[in-house]
Amino acid sequence: MGEVLSPREVFLRLVDGVCEGRVEEVLALYAEDAHVEHPFHPLGAPPLRSLDELRAHFGGGASPAGPSLRRRPAGITVHETADPEVIVAEFRYEGTVVETGEPFTIPGVFVMRVRDGKIVESRDYLDHLRSARARGRLGEVLDAVRDRHGD
Helix, strand or coil: CCCCCCHHHHHHHHHHHHHHCCHHHHHCCEEEEEEEECCCCCCCCCCECCHHHHHHHHHCCCCCCCCCEEEEEEEEEEEECCCCCEEEEEEEEEEEECCCCCEEEEEEEEEEEEECCEEEEEEEEECHHHHHHHCCCHHHHHHHHHHHHCC
């Protein structure tokens, strides 16, 4: 079966894989019944509770008509906790919008539970507004927030 990755190793493979667009490798890091939440999502996105939902999430991250992003994880600090399955990882995605050369930074903190080398739970705290701006979708997201929450 191979080596079992530590929570730190799983996190590092996750953010590298996301940045490099290796969706199948990223999905292989998750347990079949993983539970992933984005508590700071401005539209209150529902939790992702299956590999199919995660596949849709990772496959649908960029609008086909939107810009291409070149990014890498940076500023990584992984904190181990008293629970050997749980880590808190601080980092940021840094990159540029390919079409314009505009730089962007998207800070994040992931609180992850990794069991037997697979992510079973994750709370991903990302700056979703900076992400939307980098993808050319900030106006669309702000309109949706106004529609949902009022002016």
